[in-house]
Amino acid sequence: MRVTMIGSGYVGLVSGACFADFGHEVICVDVNQQKVDDLKQGRIPIYEPGLDALVASNAAAGRISFTTDLASAVADADAVFIAVGTPSRRGDGHADLSYVRAAAKEIAQAIGRYTVVVTKSTVPVGTGDVVEHIIRETRPDAEFSVVSNPEFLREGAAIEDFKRPDRVVIGANDERAKTVMAELYRPLSLNAAPILFTDRRTAELTKYAANAFLATKITFINEIADLCEEVGADVQLVARGIGMDKRIGSKFLNAGPGYGGSCFPKDTLALIRSAQDYGVSLRVVESVVAVNDARKTAMARKVVRACGGSVQGKTVAVLGLTFKPNTDDMRDAPAINIIDALQRAGAKIRAHDPVGMDQAKAVLHNVTYTDSAYDCAAGADVLVLVTEWDAYRALDLKRLHQVMKGAVIVDLRNVYREEEVARAGFEYIRVGAMPKLGKANEPKANEPAA
Structure with a gap:
């Protein structure tokens, strides 16, 4: 044809x-x-x-x-x-x-x-x-x-x-x-x-409904993650437990910094506006949009807390800029809001992404872009993993510890296991588990106090 x-x-x-x-x-x-x-x-x-x-x-x-x-x-x-x-x-x-x-x-x-x-x-x-x-x-x-x-x-x-x-x-x-x-x-x-x-109208609505439902699953598990952090539960195990239910399913139940990209943000908003035109209130979807927007800035506050309550003058290494792995798409990427909030709090940002740095440069300014994850981490007070690229899943943690100034990793995608990060000498902060902060703001053992 x-x-x-x-x-x-x-x-x-x-x-x-x-x-x-x-x-x-x-x-x-x-x-x-x-x-x-x-x-x-x-x-x-x-x-x-x-x-x-x-x-x-x-x-x-x-x-x-x-x-x-x-x-x-x-x-x-x-x-x-x-x-x-x-x-x-x-x-x-x-x-x-x-x-x-x-x-x-x-x-x-x-x-x-x-x-x-x-x-x-x-x-x-x-x-x-x-x-x-x-x-x-x-x-x-x-x-x-x-x-x-x-x-x-x-x-x-x-x-x-x-x-x-x-x-x-x-x-x-x-x-x-x-x-x-x-x-x-x-x-x-x-x-x-x-x-x-x-019929034609049903097909048109099916697309919007599918994206709104997936966005809802993401936002739901992110809110459950917040509760887990307060009560001492583990959101990854909660997600696994509910995902085993065939009525729910395990996909889109990975807690993180919120959804972004070219589809979910604009499609959920367009669905709300279309419903309003017909006099229908989609209160669930409206809440999803509001919660997701707030989520990204909340992740920046998480980094600030991990640094003892202030990032003024500190260097934050950000790994992953695109809204998800295997794309160069920066549209509504959580990294944008997170980096902006950290910069407004006085942080200096170093960043790396395997594919998306050229696109990131158009929307993220006053950022030092680096050639590798280890270059990005060099001299940083804290390392923040924002996008779960495969290249970041098996980093040499001991090497990171050697090149960084500080010893804190904030993993917004729950890529690593706490035990292995701790063995490398880091404090590890992830999403949906009670943080175990201890000496994040003290110098490393081999460094003199300032």
């Missing part, structure tokens, strides 16, 4: 490359000429494991190409996917649909025959109706259907998620469109991937 992907960002590029790998002919369209030129040269604008090789192999086979010419890409397509950004609208939190509207109008002008227009972008309920209205108003003679096909891709595991999905949700209001979409996803039948056909 001939597939056109409008938007060559994260969702559009991953989806386009995977469709091409299925054997479809894919054209990815983007308004950014530099991005298109880079893609033609095999330079991938985002970090996603395996994506560069997938694009290269399918480009070499002639199954995927890149252009800025939307009209020619749409004219002969069987399916046109709208995969443009829908950021939070400044000031009110509604999803900004300006790019979706613009894409719909351009698609309408270019349609040459029956075409299924698919919203792949995360959009509020009713957006499919808006897209259909724009196309009909622009081209009353056009033969088309509008379908909702939300994405459920995890950054860092997007290719696997696309090819072996938990489910594919397709919101289509006519049989002809369902037939096209079923053929498009037919290669997934080998893996027996469940495909759920719904």
